[in-house]
Structure formats: structure tokens, C-alpha cells
Amino acid sequence: MKTLLNRLYADYLMPSRLAEYEAMLVRAAQCGYRQLSVREFHGAILRQACTLDKVLVHRHDIDSDLRTARKMFALETRHGVHASYYFRLSTLDYGFMRAIEAAGSEASYHYEEVATFAKRHRLRRGDDVRARFPEIRELFVRNFMRIGERLGRPMTTVASHGDFANRRLQVINHELLSDPALRRRCGIECESYDADLLRHFDVYISDRPHPMYYAPVSPFDALGRHDRICLLTHPVQWETNWLESTRCNMVRLAEEVVWHT
Incomplete structure (x- = not known):
């Protein structure tokens, strides 16, 4: 019962926390942190240019609620903060994504093809899903390329979405990108859960x-x-x-x- 009440409060009654978010942006700036997107931070790693800096990397997963995402973006723009926004197929908004890019932040793909394919084909065992990875990778490539074409610029980082189906199957969407050939084909330089990124x-x-x-x-x-x-x-x-x-x-x-x- 307590869990249900907490969920109802979070979904329908909780006051806005955006003032807290803005206060955090201001505090980070006051403490001397560079506030960057995943793409910028990964680029700095490649250039070996971030070893001495204080860095706060902002990653937004746009699972839902574009309205609040726009408000967060407005706060970041006001304070000169860059961030990464990862959009699901169900939350794609190309006008908003282009505005994010124009402000120096990053708009890219929050992919979930493993979970989507499993639910669509009613696959309930992880081994059955992995056996279909060649098909799922092609689905990912089609979606990724189409988004990049509509966005009008290449996407170099992506982020895996976590779905209830992934948890039941114990197969994460990120497993798709363990294939280096897929990354080269799409021009993906970094996945937000890559160990080589997270260790920094x-x-x-x-x-x-x-x-x-x-x-x-x-x-x-x-x-x-x-x-x-x-x-x-x-x-x-x-x-x-x-x-x-x-x-x-x-x-x-x-x-x-x-x-x-």
C-alpha cells in the first residue's frame, strides 16, 4: 500500500522540483564545474583534455513528458549549461531536438529495440531474444538512420532504455551495441553505459x-x-x-x- 501511495503521489500530487534543478545548476557553476553533454565529455576524453577539470555531465533520458523536458532545457539555456537529451521513438520531437543542437547541447536516440521486438513477437526467454539479434540489429539500424536523416546531423552517442521486458528477460538493450561492426556502420562512438566512459x-x-x-x-x-x-x-x-x-x-x-x- 505504501508503494502504491508513493507512486500516486509521484505521478499526480508532487509539487514541481524544477526550482531545485535550477538551484543545482547554479551551485555546480559556483563550485567551478564545467557542465557538459555526454558527447562533449567523450570528446574531451579522446583528446585527453578533461583530466584536471571539475565536470558535471548531464544526461536526460526522455522516456516521457516532453513538456517538462522543454522546461529543463530552458533552465539550462538560461545558465549556459550543455546536456544530452536521448529520445525514444515515442518521444521524438525534431523541432525540439534541433533547438537542443542549436544551443550547443546534444539530441540523440534512446533505443529499446530489444524490448520492443520481444514484446511484439511475444518472446519470453532471454535465449530466444538473443537468437533474433541479427533481426533486431537491422531494426535498430533502420530507426537510427531515419532519425539521423530527419535530425539533419550525425548522432555519435546513444543511450539504452530500460524497459520492464528487459528486466523480465534479463537482456538489456545495450547488448545490441556489443557488436563493433554495428557501431562502425552507424558511426556511433559511445554508448552512455560503456565501461570506457563510466570509468572516467x-x-x-x-x-x-x-x-x-x-x-x-x-x-x-x-x-x-x-x-x-x-x-x-x-x-x-x-x-x-x-x-x-x-x-x-x-x-x-x-x-x-x-x-x-
């Missing part, structure tokens, strides 16, 4: 639903204690959006029913 961070923080909000620590506590911080955020954790939360909950319920029918 002193702490990796993700937002969480009410009442936890952050894991493993608050970014406010990390600032000044760690030099290289990655902060993963999801717009839905920062402001309630009744219509979007209801839509997502209904889609999740429908997918569960169809997958197990």
Missing part, C-alpha cells in the same frame, strides 16, 4: 521517484566532493504531468497484458 566518472547519480529522489547520493552532496560527476535525469521525476503519467501507465498495462496473452 567519480560518481554516477540517477534521479529516483519520490521519496528517494536520488541514488546513490544527492548531486548537492556530490558537488565539491567529487570532480567528475554524471547526473542522469528523467523529466517525469521533476514535475507531475497528469495526462502523460496516465498515458504511460495505461500503455505499460496494455503491453503487459498483450505480451502474456
Whole structure:
């Protein structure tokens, strides 16, 4: 019951946390952190140019709620902050994505072809899904290329989406990009969960639903204690959006029913 009440509060009653987000951007600047996108940080790693700097890398996974994503982007633009925004097929907004790129930030793909394929074909065993990886990789390539063409610029980093189907199957979307040939074919230089990227961070923080909000620590506590911080955020954790939360909950319920029918 407590879990259900927390979920209802987070989805429908929680006051906006965007003032807290802006305060965090300001605090980071005051503490001397460069606030970068994943693409910028990865480029600095390749150039060996980030060894001495304090860096806060912003990664936004746009699972849902474009309205709040735009508000976060407006705050970042106001404070000269760059970030990476990763869009699912269901949240693609090319006008917004081009505005993100024009501001010096990054717009790219939050892919989930493994989970999508498994649900579409009612595959319930991880081995059965992996056996279909050649087909799933082709699906990924088609989606990735189409998005890049519409966006009008190459995408060099991507981020795997985590779906309930991935957790049930114990197969993550990121497994697709273990294929170097696929990366070369698409021009992908970095996946946001690559070990070669993550090892350069002193702490990796993700937002969480009410009442936890952050894991493993608050970014406010990390600032000044760690030099290289990655902060993963999801717009839905920062402001309630009744219509979007209801839509997502209904889609999740429908997918569960169809997958197990």
C-alpha cells in the first residue's frame, strides 16, 4: 500500500522540483564545474583534455513528458549549461531536438529495440531474444538512420532504455551495441553505459521517484566532493504531468497484458 501511495503521489500530487534543478545548476557553476553533454565529455576524453577539470555531465533520458523536458532545457539555456537529451521513438520531437543542437547541447536516440521486438513477437526467454539479434540489429539500424536523416546531423552517442521486458528477460538493450561492426556502420562512438566512459566518472547519480529522489547520493552532496560527476535525469521525476503519467501507465498495462496473452 505504501508503494502504491508513493507512486500516486509521484505521478499526480508532487509539487514541481524544477526550482531545485535550477538551484543545482547554479551551485555546480559556483563550485567551478564545467557542465557538459555526454558527447562533449567523450570528446574531451579522446583528446585527453578533461583530466584536471571539475565536470558535471548531464544526461536526460526522455522516456516521457516532453513538456517538462522543454522546461529543463530552458533552465539550462538560461545558465549556459550543455546536456544530452536521448529520445525514444515515442518521444521524438525534431523541432525540439534541433533547438537542443542549436544551443550547443546534444539530441540523440534512446533505443529499446530489444524490448520492443520481444514484446511484439511475444518472446519470453532471454535465449530466444538473443537468437533474433541479427533481426533486431537491422531494426535498430533502420530507426537510427531515419532519425539521423530527419535530425539533419550525425548522432555519435546513444543511450539504452530500460524497459520492464528487459528486466523480465534479463537482456538489456545495450547488448545490441556489443557488436563493433554495428557501431562502425552507424558511426556511433559511445554508448552512455560503456565501461570506457563510466570509468572516467567519480560518481554516477540517477534521479529516483519520490521519496528517494536520488541514488546513490544527492548531486548537492556530490558537488565539491567529487570532480567528475554524471547526473542522469528523467523529466517525469521533476514535475507531475497528469495526462502523460496516465498515458504511460495505461500503455505499460496494455503491453503487459498483450505480451502474456
